[in-house]
Amino acid sequence: MKKLGKQSISFDTPPTILDCASIVGPKESDGPLAKYFDQTLEDEFWGEKSWEKAESKIIKETVNTVISKSGISSTEIDCCFAGDLLNQCISSSFGLRDINIPFFGLFGACSTFVESLSLGSICIESFANNVLCATSSHFCSAEKQFRFPLELGNQRPPSSQWTVTGAGAAILTKSGQGPFVTCITPGKIVDMGIKDANNMGAAMAPAFADTVITHFLDTGRNPSYYDAIISGDLGYIGKDIAIDILRSQGYQVEKNYNDCGVLIFDKASQDTHSGGSGCGCVASVFSGYLFKQLKERKIKKLLLVATGALTNSTTAQQGESIPSIAHAISIEV
Amino acid sequence: MDIDWGSVFSLMPLLKCFFVGGIICVIGQILIDKTKLTPARILVIFVTTGAILGGLGIYSYIVDFAGSGATVPLTGFGYNLAKGAIEGVKQSGIVGAFTGGVKACAGGIAAAVFFGYIASLISKPKIKKQ
Numbered sequence: 001m002k003k004l005g006k007q008s009i010s011f012d013t014p015p016t017i018l019d020c021a022s023i024v025g026p027k028e029s030d031g032p033l034a035k036y037f038d039q040t041l042e043d044e045f046w047g048e049k050s051w052e053k054a055e056s057k058i059i060k061e062t063v064n065t066v067i068s069k070s071g072i073s074s075t076e077i078d079c080c081f082a083g084d085l086l087n088q089c090i091s092s093s094f095g096l097r098d099i100n101i102p103f104f105g106l107f108g109a110c111s112t113f114v115e116s117l118s119l120g121s122i123c124i125e126s127f128a129n130n131v132l133c134a135t136s137s138h139f140c141s142a143e144k145q146f147r148f149p150l151e152l153g154n155q156r157p158p159s160s161q162w163t164v165t166g167a168g169a170a171i172l173t174k175s176g177q178g179p180f181v182t183c184i185t186p187g188k189i190v191d192m193g194i195k196d197a198n199n200m201g202a203a204m205a206p207a208f209a210d211t212v213i214t215h216f217l218d219t220g221r222n223p224s225y226y227d228a229i230i231s232g233d234l235g236y237i238g239k240d241i242a243i244d245i246l247r248s249q250g251y252q253v254e255k256n257y258n259d260c261g262v263l264i265f266d267k268a269s270q271d272t273h274s275g276g277s278g279c280g281c282v283a284s285v286f287s288g289y290l291f292k293q294l295k296e297r298k299i300k301k302l303l304l305v306a307t308g309a310l311t312n313s314t315t316a317q318q319g320e321s322i323p324s325i326a327h328a329i330s331i332e333v
Numbered sequence: 334m335d336i337d338w339g340s341v342f343s344l345m346p347l348l349k350c351f352f353v354g355g356i357i358c359v360i361g362q363i364l365i366d367k368t369k370l371t372p373a374r375i376l377v378i379f380v381t382t383g384a385i386l387g388g389l390g391i392y393s394y395i396v397d398f399a400g401s402g403a404t405v406p407l408t409g410f411g412y413n414l415a416k417g418a419i420e421g422v423k424q425s426g427i428v429g430a431f432t433g434g435v436k437a438c439a440g441g442i443a444a445a446v447f448f449g450y451i452a453s454l455i456s457k458p459k460i461k462k463q
Contacts, residue, residue, distance in 0.1 A: 150458040154372045
């Protein structure tokens, strides 16, 4: 493990992503990626009394699925990094309270999945043989916490994104056949003064551009090195802004760049306005769709960049701007 | 062609009602789409606008013209508060300014609490399908 340039880290024996699992909610099940997920739910409660309980169940079952798919027992997993959007990360800690694996709770908003893969990879390079990484989000619990309760029946403005109901989990392992995590670029906090909690894409796009450009400078790579550069949840508005910023800095990414929030829903028929968001979005799109593309070698070099809006409902009500972050991870087969 | 003018005129109040109610809703939709105002702020703006227009005596013309089209939307609630406060002052002096508004809206407020409670007992909030 060594540091590259300003803030990137490359691995001597790159960790393998052994297996991934994903479970998504009803709206995601109607989307274009539905066939790639391990399980699709018919209703947002999944037999539970509250959305919070449903979200905990989703992350718990996703973790159980990935452990059984991977073929290793949970006692062989050295530690777990997990997080979600709810206060004090309750979905993860409640959902995973029975798994008996050393637990690190993370909050990086929608960037949490790549944050967990980054920290997991560092653990693999130092002491661990197997590390579990998981994140979740739920549309209803997130709307309730960050915006307004669903009971109010609010109209959503056109710039708003739809929090994905779902979870993704991955197991990293020391010795494997790939796909390999070859390099990570942890992001800096970037705040360009956007205050609109209904326009997260615009707030996070500068953080995405900052991390991507830093990654290229640190590694000496350029956009054409990758088959796909995928951001985690800028949505339609944020994606356009990100392309513009990168172009103004001399990086042409239009050809191989897309966004998980754009991929997961069908814009014409699903009325999600600016696309998907939430920790569960990048987690389920990677675990369901992108991981399979890597396994089938349809994508050989992937730069996954998850972006997070590090805000909460109190700061939004107090008129604070939205500090944003993006973590990048380079995955190659 | 025979036109039954009687039935045409009997539809006019309905048309006026829907036209004015619709215009008020369109204003709300434009505020949601074109500004960064949250729905809660739009709600407060509508109620206070109704109260101010009511207090100045302007809103009563709209109510005369459109009936429920003007009283049912949020602005109508503000208008009712203002009207009640004015009547309260006439009846019981300055204290009426504080009591009259809520008194005039008491039926609406109690009904909202009551039916809200009933609805919460018999239904569960869900994601809108589309």
